[in-house]
Amino acid sequence: MFEDLQQVLTGRLVTPDDPDWEQVRRAWNLSVDQRPRAVVVAAGPSDVEHTVAYAGAHGLKVAPQAGGHGATRALDGTIVVRTDALDDIWIDSDARVARIGAGVRWGAVQTALDGTGLTGLPGSTGNISVVGFCTGGGSSWFSRPYGSGAASLRAAEIVDAAGERRWIDDASDADLMWALRGGGGNFGVVTAAEVDLHLAPAITGARLMFPIEQAEQVLTAYGKATQEAASQVTLWAYLVHYPDVPAVPEGVRGKSFCMVDGMTPYQPEALEAALSTVRAAGTPVSDTVQSLQPSGVGEFNSVPAPPQALSLITSTFDELTPDLICTLLEYCGQPSLIFQVQVRHLRASADAERPGVAATDPAAQYMLLAVSIVQDPQAIAVLQKFQEALTPWHAGDMSPTGLSAWGSLDDCYSPADLARLRDIKQRVDPDDTFVGNFRLP
Numbered sequence: 001m002f003e004d005l006q007q008v009l010t011g012r013l014v015t016p017d018d019p020d021w022e023q024v025r026r027a028w029n030l031s032v033d034q035r036p037r038a039v040v041v042a043a044g045p046s047d048v049e050h051t052v053a054y055a056g057a058h059g060l061k062v063a064p065q066a067g068g069h070g071a072t073r074a075l076d077g078t079i080v081v082r083t084d085a086l087d088d089i090w091i092d093s094d095a096r097v098a099r100i101g102a103g104v105r106w107g108a109v110q111t112a113l114d115g116t117g118l119t120g121l122p123g124s125t126g127n128i129s130v131v132g133f134c135t136g137g138g139s140s141w142f143s144r145p146y147g148s149g150a151a152s153l154r155a156a157e158i159v160d161a162a163g164e165r166r167w168i169d170d171a172s173d174a175d176l177m178w179a180l181r182g183g184g185g186n187f188g189v190v191t192a193a194e195v196d197l198h199l200a201p202a203i204t205g206a207r208l209m210f211p212i213e214q215a216e217q218v219l220t221a222y223g224k225a226t227q228e229a230a231s232q233v234t235l236w237a238y239l240v241h242y243p244d245v246p247a248v249p250e251g252v253r254g255k256s257f258c259m260v261d262g263m264t265p266y267q268p269e270a271l272e273a274a275l276s277t278v279r280a281a282g283t284p285v286s287d288t289v290q291s292l293q294p295s296g297v298g299e300f301n302s303v304p305a306p307p308q309a310l311s312l313i314t315s316t317f318d319e320l321t322p323d324l325i326c327t328l329l330e331y332c333g334q335p336s337l338i339f340q341v342q343v344r345h346l347r348a349s350a351d352a353e354r355p356g357v358a359a360t361d362p363a364a365q366y367m368l369l370a371v372s373i374v375q376d377p378q379a380i381a382v383l384q385k386f387q388e389a390l391t392p393w394h395a396g397d398m399s400p401t402g403l404s405a406w407g408s409l410d411d412c413y414s415p416a417d418l419a420r421l422r423d424i425k426q427r428v429d430p431d432d433t434f435v436g437n438f439r440l441p
């Protein structure tokens, strides 16, 4: 099968018979052994149109994928459409908008913004695609002042279930835009998008590293600093155990730390005020504050770009109480199968720029992520036990970009929002051709 499709494509169609199938079918997250039926490496938007039309005619399913940071087994049996070659970037600084192809990563947008005084909404790595991020919610270093990735999505060019390409926005199809802002790839393949840009004339980033033994007092001070922080200041805290392997820089290799990172788009004094509360709580072994260009933001966390195997769980809470700190330290205070726990201080305001199912941040003050980089079923069991232990503090649903590979949209949206998503899906994709990494329950 697939001969007819191969003939009309400009890009590649790769199937299990191809010698490089094992490599091409892989996602960025190597812990997810995704097994599509075929992969189309699209050379341009018309390859996406051909693929969707072919799938529709043959009762097959299509799953868009950029890098595969959000890979799940929902993509098994589908034709995965890779969007890397859709890499155009067009910036209008006056209108504060970026128009990007679906394969563009935040790192490339941020590099294009160097020297403009503007930023997009990169999260912990510049290697994540703008479209995957925004259609899944998207929590950025700048989400406290500027909102979620979903809320920044102005308009999208989609290939619809008929295999036709068209631009949509709130004026032309408000319901579909609402669904795209958090409903992922279940409603069509986005081939390009327009996203908001935001003021960032003096981006400043900071990292304070303390010995893990000081974690209790540092986390307590972090809780206080976040409560007092200005809305333009974002603070993330970590418990991290660097593995003793050559890939890790010598200074931190095999060591454990409690760290606090800070970022602001333009208020270095407010960041400094927040940091001083944390600094006073212990004796930092490293204390750096630096001006950043937009391109430096997605690099700040030093997340490796090459594919990795990782598993994560997430949770939310409203207050960093002594009991919660005790639980964090019980599970993550010493080296274990959990590599890192990250706590993010969330949105300063609940207002969303635009309507979308994931346009507002979780209705909680903080989000927590725990990550394992060990490919061992035992690691998932430990993560799940930790997640259970966090239940008493759980304070609101996550957006899909915060879900585990085994997560479900049930964990993100209310029954009413899920019903509305299903109604929109029935209208735009009645044959269920499109498959997102989290399918509609």
Ligand SMILES: Cc1cc2nc3c(=O)[nH]c(=O)nc-3n(C[C@H](O)[C@H](O)[C@H](O)COP(=O)(O)OP(=O)(O)OC[C@H]3O[C@@H](n4cnc5c(N)ncnc54)[C@H](O)[C@@H]3O)c2cc1C
Residues within 6 Å of the ligand: 028, 029, 064, 065, 066, 067, 068, 069, 070, 071, 083, 102, 122, 123, 124, 125, 127, 128, 129, 130, 131, 132, 133, 135, 136, 137, 138, 139, 140, 183, 184, 185, 186, 188, 189, 190, 191, 303, 401, 402, 435, 436, 437, 438
């Ligand atoms: C190391 C790491 C760090 C991360 N940091 C953050 C962070 O700081 N903030 C945050 O919010 N998330 C973060 N994430 C989660 C990440 O945002 C999600 O995995 C997200 O799905 C984007 O990743 P991607 O671009 O690789 O998307 P992919 O995995 O390629 O795609 C994920 C899904 O996005 C949708 N999608 C992708 N392309 C299209 C398209 N063209 N048309 C329609 N739908 C599409 C589909 O549903 C697809 O299954 C992180 C993940 C990892 C692994």
